[in-house]
Amino acid sequence: MLADNLKQVQQSIQNACDQVGRSYSEVTLVAVTKTEDVPTTQAMIALGQFHLAENRSDKFLTKKQAINNPMVVWHYIGNLQRRKVKDIINEVDYFHALDSLKLADEIQKRAQKVVKCFVEVNVSGEESKHGFTLEETKDFILSLHAHDKIEVVGLMTMAPFDSTVSEQHAIFNKLKQMQCEIEHMALEYAPCHELSMGMSNDFPIAVLEGATYVRVGTALFK
Numbered sequence: 001m002l003a004d005n006l007k008q009v010q011q012s013i014q015n016a017c018d019q020v021g022r023s024y025s026e027v028t029l030v031a032v033t034k035t036e037d038v039p040t041t042q043a044m045i046a047l048g049q050f051h052l053a054e055n056r057s058d059k060f061l062t063k064k065q066a067i068n069n070p071m072v073v074w075h076y077i078g079n080l081q082r083r084k085v086k087d088i089i090n091e092v093d094y095f096h097a098l099d100s101l102k103l104a105d106e107i108q109k110r111a112q113k114v115v116k117c118f119v120e121v122n123v124s125g126e127e128s129k130h131g132f133t134l135e136e137t138k139d140f141i142l143s144l145h146a147h148d149k150i151e152v153v154g155l156m157t158m159a160p161f162d163s164t165v166s167e168q169h170a171i172f173n174k175l176k177q178m179q180c181e182i183e184h185m186a187l188e189y190a191p192c193h194e195l196s197m198g199m200s201n202d203f204p205i206a207v208l209e210g211a212t213y214v215r216v217g218t219a220l221f222k
Ligand SMILES: *Cc1c(COP(=O)(O)O)cnc(C)c1O
Pocket: 032, 034, 055, 077, 078, 158, 198, 199, 200, 201, 215, 216, 217, 218, 219
C-alpha cells in the first residue's frame, strides 16, 4: 500500500532526524516515480507527496503533461544528454545531475530562467558513475561564475549499491564536508545549502549525515 510505504519512509526520516537533533522540515522527500505509471504517480500525489523525480526525458515530458498539476515540484535526476537539454531544462524545478562543463554550457544556452542545479559528485570513484571527483568539484563550481542561468543549490551523490553502512556514512560525510566548504565561499550563484543524497537502501544514513533531499523510489512503490 502506497500510504503505508509513505508513512514508513517518513517515519524513518523522522527517526534519523531525531537521532542527530535535526528537524524533519530540513529534509525533503523526493518520490522517484521513474518506474511508475501515471495513475500510480497520481495516487502518490493524492497522499500529499508533491516532490517527484524522473530520469528519462521523454517519459518525464509525457508524464508531466498527463499530470498537469502546478502543485507538483519536478526533479530531474538522470544523466541528461546535451541534445535533450532544450526540451527538458525549462520544464524542471530542480536538476540533480550537473556533471560536466559542456552540459553547463548547453543549459546556459537553452534556459529561459535560472535553473536550480545540484552538481553531481562521484565521491566513491565508481567507474560506472557520472559526476566530478571531490577534488574537481570546487574548481568546476568556480568556473560557473559567468553561467548566469545556473544556480548551484547543492551537491548530489549516489553511494554504490553494494556499499556497506560504514562506507555509506563515509561517502555522505565527505559530500557534506565539501558542501560546507563551497557554502563558505559565499558565491552568489552557488549558495550550495543543499545535499541530495540517499536512496531506498541508504536514505536514513544520508539523513544522519545531513541530506536535505532524499530520492526514494523502491521503498515507496514496492
Ligand atoms: C532510481 C534512482 C533513485 C531511487 O532509487 P531507489 O533505490 O529505487 O530508491 C534515486 N536517485 C537516482 C539518481 C536514481 O536514478
